Amino acid sequence: MTDRDHIRFILNGREIAVPEVGADQTLLDFLRLDRRLTGTKEGCAEGDCGACTVLVGRLTAAGLRYDPVNACIRFLASLDGCHVVTVEHLSGPDGRLHPVQQAMIDHHGSQCGFCTPGFVMSLYALWMQTPEPTEQQVETALQGNLCRCTGYAPIIRAAVAVSRYGTPASDHLTTERETMTARLSALRDGRRVVTGPEDNRAILPADVDDLAACLLEHPKATIVAGATDVGLWVTKFLRPIGPAIFTGHLDALKTVAHQGDDLHIGAGASYTECQSLLSRHLPHLSGYWDRIAGWQVRNMGTVGGNIANGSPIGDTPPVLIALGAQITLRRGDTRRTLPLEAFFIDYGKQDRAAGEFVESIRIPLPGPNTRNAAYKLSKRRDEDISSVAAGLSVTVEDGRITAARLAFGGMAATPKRAAAAEAALVGQPWGRDAFETAAEALAQDFTPLSDWRASSAYRTLAAQNLLRRFFLEQDGAATPVQLETA
Ligand SMILES: Cc1cc2nc3c(=O)[nH]c(=O)nc-3n(C[C@H](O)[C@H](O)[C@H](O)COP(=O)(O)OP(=O)(O)OC[C@H]3O[C@@H](n4cnc5c(N)ncnc54)[C@H](O)[C@@H]3O)c2cc1C
Numbered sequence: 001m002t003d004r005d006h007i008r009f010i011l012n013g014r015e016i017a018v019p020e021v022g023a024d025q026t027l028l029d030f031l032r033l034d035r036r037l038t039g040t041k042e043g044c045a046e047g048d049c050g051a052c053t054v055l056v057g058r059l060t061a062a063g064l065r066y067d068p069v070n071a072c073i074r075f076l077a078s079l080d081g082c083h084v085v086t087v088e089h090l091s092g093p094d095g096r097l098h099p100v101q102q103a104m105i106d107h108h109g110s111q112c113g114f115c116t117p118g119f120v121m122s123l124y125a126l127w128m129q130t131p132e133p134t135e136q137q138v139e140t141a142l143q144g145n146l147c148r149c150t151g152y153a154p155i156i157r158a159a160v161a162v163s164r165y166g167t168p169a170s171d172h173l174t175t176e177r178e179t180m181t182a183r184l185s186a187l188r189d190g191r192r193v194v195t196g197p198e199d200n201r202a203i204l205p206a207d208v209d210d211l212a213a214c215l216l217e218h219p220k221a222t223i224v225a226g227a228t229d230v231g232l233w234v235t236k237f238l239r240p241i242g243p244a245i246f247t248g249h250l251d252a253l254k255t256v257a258h259q260g261d262d263l264h265i266g267a268g269a270s271y272t273e274c275q276s277l278l279s280r281h282l283p284h285l286s287g288y289w290d291r292i293a294g295w296q297v298r299n300m301g302t303v304g305g306n307i308a309n310g311s312p313i314g315d316t317p318p319v320l321i322a323l324g325a326q327i328t329l330r331r332g333d334t335r336r337t338l339p340l341e342a343f344f345i346d347y348g349k350q351d352r353a354a355g356e357f358v359e360s361i362r363i364p365l366p367g368p369n370t371r372n373a374a375y376k377l378s379k380r381r382d383e384d385i386s387s388v389a390a391g392l393s394v395t396v397e398d399g400r401i402t403a404a405r406l407a408f409g410g411m412a413a414t415p416k417r418a419a420a421a422e423a424a425l426v427g428q429p430w431g432r433d434a435f436e437t438a439a440e441a442l443a444q445d446f447t448p449l450s451d452w453r454a455s456s457a458y459r460t461l462a463a464q465n466l467l468r469r470f471f472l473e474q475d476g477a478a479t480p481v482q483l484e485t486a
């Protein structure tokens with residue numbers, strides 16, 4: 001089968017074909033500069049403010065699914081086969097405002113208006129998924145939308161009231177669902193897409209085997225999954241990324257499943273796509289997951305990307321290492337599996353050969369005697385990067401600690417286990433003394449950096465206190481909380 005040299009997707013109501021899509025071309029630039037759809041705004045160009053929020057509809061195993069995403073860091077090439085919905089598509093053919101828009105007006109949810117289209121799109125997605133949300137659900141949905149004028153209260157009131165203005169059943173994304181599903185299915189032709197100029201090529205493999213083949217052909221290519229890191233390389237650092245091999249459309253990389261005693265997470269599964277499985281089997285990750293970025297970024301960003309970028313402050317490695325996760329890497333037809341902690345060699349250096357990619361993550365489910373916790377400390381509660389993150393798993397049998405896996409982010413050049421603290425716990429009776437000794441030992445494990453997020457001394461003390469907190473919580477003395485202040 002020959003390669004396709006253009007991408008095809010549905011923009012609002014119209015199918016379009018775009019040739020010569022460079023790897024680094026963003027959806028936001030395409031919408032505003034090429035299509036003059038200027039309702040979608042550019043605020044930060046780094047996925048933080050939500051002014052650029054649009055909905056992306058995509059066929060999944062469970063049917064057509066719409067999620068809000070940030071157009072500023074979403075690459076155009078990744079939209080092949082999708083339905084992109086912008087704020088211009090909300091009002092009906094008669095020009096009447098959408099229920100979300102009318103609710104925002106009636107509740108004074110807009111002042112200068114710059115952020116408003118982004119809020120409207122996030123609230124539209126929320127209303128479609130949860131027509132009568134609680135305030136808490138609204139707050140979670142709006143983590144990735146910033147407003148400098150309203151103080152949020154009017155927006156939250158509008159969001160809670162939307163269901164009084166209309167129901168999703170009569171919304172055109174619902175009434176046209178079957179037609180749209182058929183139109184999107186017709187766009188799938190199983191071909192590899194190779195588009196864009198030679199020095200800025202975008203490649204969309206036909207399937208995962210083809211991904212392996214593409215990476216052998218272009219071992220130095222940039223792998224782009226959700227682009228929530230790579231997008232910023234382009235918009236903030238003006239770095240060339242071509243040739244880039246996109247993976248976000250590959251369903252087989254998105255598999256999430258409970259298999260035997262393990263959870264299997266495909267490297268291409270977004271945070272949102274794994275959330276319900278993780279919350280069901282690992283409830284201690286539930287609140288933690290909502291602390292990762294904001295809704296739009298969680299809809300795009302993948303666990304595989306979080307691991308592969310090797311950041312010492314990525315939120316998933318500490319909690320996955322504590323659980324004993326393993327990752328499988330693939331190069332061509334050859335696979336190898338290693339403990340996640342072994343993947344992180346040094347700052348910016350991971351155990352990944354040219355042409356190799358992360359295929360999946362396997363998480364063994366903890367037994368009934370293992371107590372688990374996940375903590376994130378950041379300056380802001382929402383939409384912020386960790387100063388310190390911790391995954392703690394401690395097994396207690398007959399009152400004695402028989403195993404301990406304590407992993408931290410933000411404490412070293414890589415996500416890392418606290419070997420001395422673990423050794424101080426194992427073999428000890430479960431109790432305050434053991435954790436005090438472990439907290440002291442933890443100071444030998446790390447020499448953290450001072451930076452604008454936190455000082456070295458703060459990080460050390462905070463990590464020690466997380467151990468103490470873990471003991472108190474597990475012993476029933478304290479209420480579990482998600483800490484935010486660094
Ligand atoms: C506004 C904002 C807030 C954020 N907040 C947080 C946060 O709270 N916590 C946090 O941890 N992170 C946060 N991030 C960072 C980012 O969202 C995560 O690191 C995310 O998981 C990256 O995944 P991705 O799919 O977007 O990766 P991409 O950007 O597509 O790729 C990241 C890196 O991984 C490589 N890669 C991707 N997939 C594979 C693969 N299968 N095999 C090999 N290499 C691969 C890419 O080549 C690249 O080097 C935030 C980002 C933004 C923009």
Ligand code: FES
Binds near residue numbers: 043045046048050
């Ligand atoms: S412009 Fe701020 S998130 Fe996209």
Ligand code: FES
Binds near residue numbers: 113
């Ligand atoms: S209304 Fe002005 S930034 Fe939100």
